[in-house]
Amino acid sequence: MDNSSIEIITTGNELLSGITIDKNFNWLCESLFSLGAQVRFHQCISDNLDDLVKALNIAQKRSKFILFTGGLGPTDDDLTRESASQFFSRKLVLNKKIEKEIKLIFKKRNRPYSLINKKQAMFPEGAEIIQNPKGTAPGFCIKDKGSFFYFFPGVPSELRAMVQKSAFQKIKNLLVKEKNFFTSETLKVFGITESELAEKIKKIKSKNTFIGYRPHKFEIHLRIISTGKSKKISKNECLKIKLRLIKVLQKYIFTDKDMTLQEVIVNLLKKKKYTISFAESCTGGLISNLITNVPGSSSVFGLSFITYSNKSKNLVLKVSNKKLMEHGAVSKEVVSEMARGLNRISESNISVAVSGIAGPSGGSADKPVGTVYVSYLINKKISVKRYSFLGDRESIKLRTALEVLNHIRKNIL
Amino acid sequence: MDNSSIEIITTGNELLSGITIDKNFNWLCESLFSLGAQVRFHQCISDNLDDLVKALNIAQKRSKFILFTGGLGPTDDDLTRESASQFFSRKLVLNKKIEKEIKLIFKKRNRPYSLINKKQAMFPEGAEIIQNPKGTAPGFCIKDKGSFFYFFPGVPSELRAMVQKSAFQKIKNLLVKEKNFFTSETLKVFGITESELAEKIKKIKSKNTFIGYRPHKFEIHLRIISTGKSKKISKNECLKIKLRLIKVLQKYIFTDKDMTLQEVIVNLLKKKKYTISFAESCTGGLISNLITNVPGSSSVFGLSFITYSNKSKNLVLKVSNKKLMEHGAVSKEVVSEMARGLNRISESNISVAVSGIAGPSGGSADKPVGTVYVSYLINKKISVKRYSFLGDRESIKLRTALEVLNHIRKNIL
Numbered sequence: 021m022d023n024s025s026i027e028i029i030t031t032g033n034e035l036l037s038g039i040t041i042d043k044n045f046n047w048l049c050e051s052l053f054s055l056g057a058q059v060r061f062h063q064c065i066s067d068n069l070d071d072l073v074k075a076l077n078i079a080q081k082r083s084k085f086i087l088f089t090g091g092l093g094p095t096d097d098d099l100t101r102e103s104a105s106q107f108f109s110r111k112l113v114l115n116k117k118i119e120k121e122i123k124l125i126f127k128k129r130n131r132p133y134s135l136i137n138k139k140q141a142m143f144p145e146g147a148e149i150i151q152n153p154k155g156t157a158p159g160f161c162i163k164d165k166g167s168f169f170y171f172f173p174g175v176p177s178e179l180r181a182m183v184q185k186s187a188f189q190k191i192k193n194l195l196v197k198e199k200n201f202f203t204s205e206t207l208k209v210f211g212i213t214e215s216e217l218a219e220k221i222k223k224i225k226s227k228n229t230f231i232g233y234r235p236h237k238f239e240i241h242l243r244i245i246s247t248g249k250s251k252k253i254s255k256n257e258c259l260k261i262k263l264r265l266i267k268v269l270q271k272y273i274f275t276d277k278d279m280t281l282q283e284v285i286v287n288l289l290k291k292k293k294y295t296i297s298f299a300e301s302c303t304g305g306l307i308s309n310l311i312t313n314v315p316g317s318s319s320v321f322g323l324s325f326i327t328y329s330n331k332s333k334n335l336v337l338k339v340s341n342k343k344l345m346e347h348g349a350v351s352k353e354v355v356s357e358m359a360r361g362l363n364r365i366s367e368s369n370i371s372v373a374v375s376g377i378a379g380p381s382g383g384s385a386d387k388p389v390g391t392v393y394v395s396y397l398i399n400k401k402i403s404v405k406r407y408s409f410l411g412d413r414e415s416i417k418l419r420t421a422l423e424v425l426n427h428i429r430k431n432i433l
Numbered sequence: 434m435d436n437s438s439i440e441i442i443t444t445g446n447e448l449l450s451g452i453t454i455d456k457n458f459n460w461l462c463e464s465l466f467s468l469g470a471q472v473r474f475h476q477c478i479s480d481n482l483d484d485l486v487k488a489l490n491i492a493q494k495r496s497k498f499i500l501f502t503g504g505l506g507p508t509d510d511d512l513t514r515e516s517a518s519q520f521f522s523r524k525l526v527l528n529k530k531i532e533k534e535i536k537l538i539f540k541k542r543n544r545p546y547s548l549i550n551k552k553q554a555m556f557p558e559g560a561e562i563i564q565n566p567k568g569t570a571p572g573f574c575i576k577d578k579g580s581f582f583y584f585f586p587g588v589p590s591e592l593r594a595m596v597q598k599s600a601f602q603k604i605k606n607l608l609v610k611e612k613n614f615f616t617s618e619t620l621k622v623f624g625i626t627e628s629e630l631a632e633k634i635k636k637i638k639s640k641n642t643f644i645g646y647r648p649h650k651f652e653i654h655l656r657i658i659s660t661g662k663s664k665k666i667s668k669n670e671c672l673k674i675k676l677r678l679i680k681v682l683q684k685y686i687f688t689d690k691d692m693t694l695q696e697v698i699v700n701l702l703k704k705k706k707y708t709i710s711f712a713e714s715c716t717g718g719l720i721s722n723l724i725t726n727v728p729g730s731s732s733v734f735g736l737s738f739i740t741y742s743n744k745s746k747n748l749v750l751k752v753s754n755k756k757l758m759e760h761g762a763v764s765k766e767v768v769s770e771m772a773r774g775l776n777r778i779s780e781s782n783i784s785v786a787v788s789g790i791a792g793p794s795g796g797s798a799d800k801p802v803g804t805v806y807v808s809y810l811i812n813k814k815i816s817v818k819r820y821s822f823l824g825d826r827e828s829i830k831l832r833t834a835l836e837v838l839n840h841i842r843k844n845i846l
Contacts, residue, residue: 036472038463039645039656045477050451059449060484064458064475071473078491218508219547233508234447235588243452298739304725305718308739312717313827315793323745325738326711326721332736335778365748380728410542411567414726415590 024194026052027061027083029075031090031100032174036066043176044089048183055188056195056202067091072103080167087187090174092157094136100171101142108164110144118149122156150186154178161186199249203258207242207265209272210281210426214240220268228254229261238422239274239281271430281425282310288432289320289370296428297322297366299337299358301349302376302392304328307421322368327358337361337373350375350387352395352404359395359402370432371397372424376407378416392420398431437607439465440474440496442488444503444513445587449479456589457502461596463647467658468601469608469615480504485516493580500600503587505570507549513584514555521577523557531562535569563599567591574599614664616671620655620678622685623694623839627653633681641667642674651835652694655682687842694838695723701845702733702783709841710735710779712750712771714762715789715805717741720834735781740771750774750786763788763800765808765817772808772815783845784810785837791826805833811844 028048034040042064049059061083065075072091079086091100105112119141126133140157143149150159150170155178162169170187172179195201209217214233217240221231232243244261248254266273275284289296298307308324311317325336330349333339339357347353358373376392383389390409395402405427409419441461447453455477462472474496478488485504492499504513518525532554539546553570556562563572563583568591575582583600585592608615622630627646630653637644645656657674661667679686688697702709711720721737724730738749743762746752752770760766771786789805796802803822808815818840822832 033471036462036475037466038459038461039466039647041459046451046454049449053450053452058446058479060479062449062477066471066473213544215507215547215550216544218549230446232446232452232510234453241452243447305713305721305737305739308718309722312739312741313830315826318741321741323738323740323742323749324718325736326718326725327736328725328731328734329736336736408543413728417726
């Protein structure tokens, strides 16, 4: 057993049949991580006494702290206290003080207290009770063979109210005693694949720092986690690695904060006092939608046209029918005209026009699905880029939108 | 070992540190449940070779089917193939055919193929390769001591494309052999809360049918799962319950197929040979984006304007400045003008204008955040609705978009 391994056990057939999405596991992991502790194992087990006992056995062999959630309710399929009783070979005994409290809660809620509720006042002999300020089922803690077992109800609000003063406090104390301090930072990267990134940063290593990748749509979030014997040491170590990564990755990094690409752009535009407008064909409103998701974007967002058809490109943006016929809607010539037409109306500092083939149909040998032309009119200077993307319709739309946003970012930095 | 136990193993420090929310576990559980199989165990393990090998050992002792996801990428913390190699005592060997295919994908994507990508073409000796139509990392399957181990990448779209023809097919075959037949149907419902729904359908019960709720954004997906000793029996039972639910829920149901609300609308519009156009203010392009996510929507989508500012409402849609001043941009009068202005340009059968306060700022006592006006001009008849929504900016945008789509659906059925 590792001296500090943390394990989470969640229970319930409703989780394993996919009907309910577990809300505790991720929250527990995140909360513990921000304390400086990482969960090492997680088991999810069905409402089966034998399976639950075996799960406790597996956990005890490898973990110091076991956080068990769910199965403390009054019904037949709530088997947590029974499995604990069996695993630790401790009888379930009635706690009269707790029973009185439960009865009081029932009275307050105007609900009849029935015999099956008595179950919630039964605990394995010698267990330490964990108060539940939000519900009827208290939790309990058992120390056995050097491991700490914490049993909580599965209701997220109850668990959250109970875990802080019990398990989290114990884990925090241990971290301080072990002088095990963590600092973490995140760099968000765009425009590079995971393997290219890995290649670029492969020399940046330190035994006290973990660098983790998290692909997020077409972005990669680089997580830097440094440990040290004091907060200051871990902080300095983390900063050192962060600066080395920034030096190597430079323009690929769009933020080191908890921000989206569109938030970064809206901030840049605000700083420059720029406005931006879009003429979207294949992206169908997605780019404008991303920008307008940002609170306060109204001060930088001019207006947008979603001109899907040739007719609307001509009618609204005054793209000549001759150009549409000669070059096709997906062409350098047409996107340039679109951007100019947009700019005449919007008078924005930045006018961007997008036309492409998002598929699944509409591709040709010359211009396969995924071909996208974008015209950027930035401070009266126009440029056109041709992109080739793979994937399905929605993924081509999203990739296009993010490439456009990233291109704008790099050009107004 | 139970003869049909299914176990899922997910991997990754990003899951156990709470940085990433696992999207595969719940999806796998739900999909398997609808096939008639319930997952019995789940483990989530960090990127640690020793832990991974031990997890495989635990799984083999108790499960017939082990579905392992994640850790097939090219980087150092991707340890799945190494752990399989060690656990099964099979060397990792290069599959030249797969390497060629991976190189081809890189070439198509115009990305340099580097040595570390070679790793994705390495498999434990004798493993059966599972093609990955959506990415560079193929999966693999190993049968060992009566258990079937399936290894998939962690990227949800890749996993989903790969699991159907491999693990799911195998599990389905076993269920047929055991004469355990399931039929499942889904009804997608919009415009009613979970508790209202529960009240409406509480009398619809049958011992061979399970009815489950799954809130999905602002929709509820009602899952009907019936069992029987033959396919026909389970099918009839499921149909019987489905018809009873339809009778009670009627217009709240927007589809009984695997379709989104926007797909339902595009189909309806196509059938009627209608075109649709939008003038979006607070939704910022979201409605147009949802519609244009549907393949083939170009035949029904006219054009859209995203007119965020008063200036653009006047400039593009010819809303009078007087009306804007008198009533404000979020008013019955202005959305009506917006819809009329839009319709003059678009000449669509349906023109819809939206103006509201998505927040977080901009609300007043009279028109708090979440106030949204929508004007529907359907076949020359105009109507205006005022909505009041709760939530943050993105949630108000989405709720508005879905209410608009659902209103259109009900009015053109």
